[in-house]
Amino acid sequence: MKKLYYKLRINALGLLLISFVLGMVLNSCKDDDDALNASMQITAVYLENADSDVPDRQVEFARLGQLLRIEGHGFTGLKKVYINGYSCYFNPVLVSDNSFIVSVNKNVPTTEADPSVRNTIQLVKDSGSYIYNFTIRAAAPTITGISNCMPNPGEPIIIYGVGLEEVTKVTFPGGVVVTDGIISDEEGEYCQLNMPTGVSDEGGSLFVEGANGGAYSANYFNYKQGLLLNFDDAGSQGSWGSSSSMITAEDLESAVIGEGNTSQGNYCRIPLAKQLPISAGKNRIAEVWTAGNGVDPDWSTLGISAETPVSECGVQFEIYVPNEWSGSGFLKICCQNGFNGGEWERDCYNYVPWIVDGEEVPFVTTGWQTVTIPFSEFYKSKASSDAWTTFADVQATHAAASYCNFGFYFENSDVKLSNVTGNANDETEFASQAISNLEIYIDNWRIVPIQTPAYSDFPEDDSETTPAE
Structure with a gap:
């Protein structure tokens, strides 16, 4: 009888254990099913x-x-x-x-x-x-350039870059905001809008906001405190001697020219119509200068700190070329009046816009557009010894010159591609040609900063410049 009792008791415990295990399995399956079926x-x-x-x-x-x-x-x-x-x-x-x-x-x-x-x-x-x-x-947008950095109010501005899709807001120096009339490229390579009124003459960065977030331009937009000469009310033009190359105040023009971005008061044609035609192999055909010693502003007063690297400051001006310029001629930008012509060295830079990626490409503009050349591109910054590294070096060279004028030459000698690119392996040479008809106009010479403020997606955690202030 006892054996039967124990046998029944063991069987009952076994059934209870089996029931417990089955319950756990069934509950687990139910929990899994509940999790799988749960709303997300x-x-x-x-x-x-x-x-x-x-x-x-x-x-x-x-x-x-x-x-x-x-x-x-x-x-x-x-x-x-x-x-x-x-x-x-x-x-x-x-x-x-x-x-x-x-x-x-x-x-x-x-x-x-x-x-x-x-x-x-x-x-x-x-x-x-x-x-x-x-x-x-998409990736954070960037701004690579601005078509005109000193336009008249109401004139168009094209902002070039990457990731500039669906731009909805542009903030200008002085906190002027534009949200209407912005045209964005579907590929994000540019956006276009008109220059508003009230933009600060102290200049600064443009801040652009669009589908991919925000981006700053370099801080040289409308930077008027760096003006050296605008042929009107900023700076003084100088001229001397009787050389046929010299452009004087009497040679300036003032008729309104250019489409979209038009001229601003007086401007300079270089070379002058009376200096044409130009023979091949000729330098210092035309020249135009600031007044120089004792008249020009001290470059230390232009709002750029002495410690600024030469890659973060430079020369800026507007140019208008209504007909194709190609195959011959260049503008020499001179930091002093101490060049005979033809140099590709020292404190000058030869501007040859019709050479692009080593190829001859005709240069023409529909209106006035801005040219920006960092001092790091001037030949003095590339010298084998005593090279410029900061704006203090630029100032010192300019101040030490016997004739510390700033100016432009038009020259028409042969151009070695290696001189343009800085690559000694570029052996192509563009032989100069006779020039019978060429129109180049320049205005608004200035020294500018070329620094782009950092932008963060999370300004509350990272140091960031306030947009365009």
Whole structure:
């Protein structure tokens, strides 16, 4: 009887244990099913960047190529992650019900994405899908140049760069903001708008905001405190002797010329019509100067610190060339009146705009456009000894000259490509030609800073210049 009792008791315990195990399995399966069938929700998105001071930062947008950590719930069983409609990689082994990591593929479309999926993250699993609105941007935009840095109010400005899609706001020096009438290139290579009134004469950077975020230009826009000569009310023109090459104040012109960006008062044609035609192999055909010693401003008063590297300051002027200039001739920009002509050395720079990437390309403009040449491009900065490294060096060379005028020559000698590129292996030589008809106009000579303020997506954590102030 006892044996039967124990046998029944053992069987009962076995059944209880089996029931318990089965219950656990069934509950576990139910929990798994519940997790798989649970609705999904994203509550926060974090940018993962080990190189940042904030390696796990909650964000409201992301850029192509960045790594994101997604927080929320219901992620068990996640099968696909689509960003702007593009399938992006995540490791399913590292998915928990509340978090996972996904990489924003560099091929994800941004402004070109279908409007129905643009700026969205879509999660997909067997039980359904979930869409979360989240801004996706391409790489941070950059500004590479500005068509005219000293335009008249109302005249067009073209801002060149990369990633300038859908620009909605441009802030000018002095805090002047433009949001209307901005035309953006679909490829993001430029945007265009008109010069507003009230822009500060102290100059500064343009700050552009668009679909891909913000970008600064170099800080030389409308930089009038660096003016050396504008042939009107800034600086003094000098002339001397009886040389046929000298351009005097009586030779200046003032008729309004140029389309879009027009002339501003008096300006200089170089060479003059009366100096044409020009024979091949001739230098110092035409020259125009500031007044020089005792009259020109001290270059230390132009608003640029002495410690500024020569790559971050330079010469700027406007030029208008209505007919094609090609094959012969160049402008020599002289930091002193101490050149005989033909030099590719010392404190000058030869401007040859019709040579592009080693090839002859006709140069022509429809209106006045800005030319910017850093002092690092002047031959003195490339010298084998006693080379310029800072603006203090530039100032010292200019101040020590016997005749510290600033000016331009027009020259027409042969041009070696190696002199233009600085590469001794460029053996091409452009032989000078006779020139019978050429129109080149210049104005607004100035020394400018060429520094681009840093821009951060997260200014609250990083030092950043306030836009255009």
